[in-house]
Amino acid sequence: MRQSIVLGIAFLALTGCSSFRWSDYVAPQVSGRVLDATTREPVERAAAHRVWGGNQSADPTTPGAARLLAKDMVLTDAQGRFCLGAAKDALTFSSGGMYGVRLAFTHSDYLTINTNVSGTNIFQDSPKTVPTLDVGDILLHRVTK
Numbered sequence: 001m002r003q004s005i006v007l008g009i010a011f012l013a014l015t016g017c018s019s020f021r022w023s024d025y026v027a028p029q030v031s032g033r034v035l036d037a038t039t040r041e042p043v044e045r046a047a048a049h050r051v052w053g054g055n056q057s058a059d060p061t062t063p064g065a066a067r068l069l070a071k072d073m074v075l076t077d078a079q080g081r082f083c084l085g086a087a088k089d090a091l092t093f094s095s096g097g098m099y100g101v102r103l104a105f106t107h108s109d110y111l112t113i114n115t116n117v118s119g120t121n122i123f124q125d126s127p128k129t130v131p132t133l134d135v136g137d138i139l140l141h142r143v144t145k
Contacts, residue, residue: 027087028122028131029073033080037139042080043107046140047071048128048140049115050084051102086130101133110140 027050034046051074076082100119106112117135124131 007139025086025088025124025131027127028124028133029084029086029100030084030103030117030133030135032135032138034076034082034138035080035140036110042076042078043110043140044078044080046076046080046082046105046107046110047073048076048082048084048138049104049106050087057113069087079144086132098128103135105138105139105140110142113140 030048030050032048034043034048035041036043052072072084072087074082074084089093101117102114104112104114104115115138117133121135122131122133
């Protein structure tokens, strides 16, 4: 009897169980474009950051070791496009979903934007597919000198 229980648990662990997963997505793949607010031209090399917890410092010019701790940052391409990859976390049971994303956008010629995006805009077919979020166009205002 005991051997049957152990074999049953081992079988479930090896084949998978819908309520038991080794990892869950904790943040979606985020994509969009960064544009100049006045001209609507793409802003190349703007930094798009996923902001975790209370970390509000998303400035890529931060000196020293603080910059080494920065995670989830990409630069926009010539068309202003960016794509931050989805993030997984090692969990034993489902965390209940994603409730939103905090993002920051920085460029030396523009004012920094910090924004929150609702989790209702996150698209995911099933727990096994990558969740995605298209934030559309992000408008940056030039710094006045």
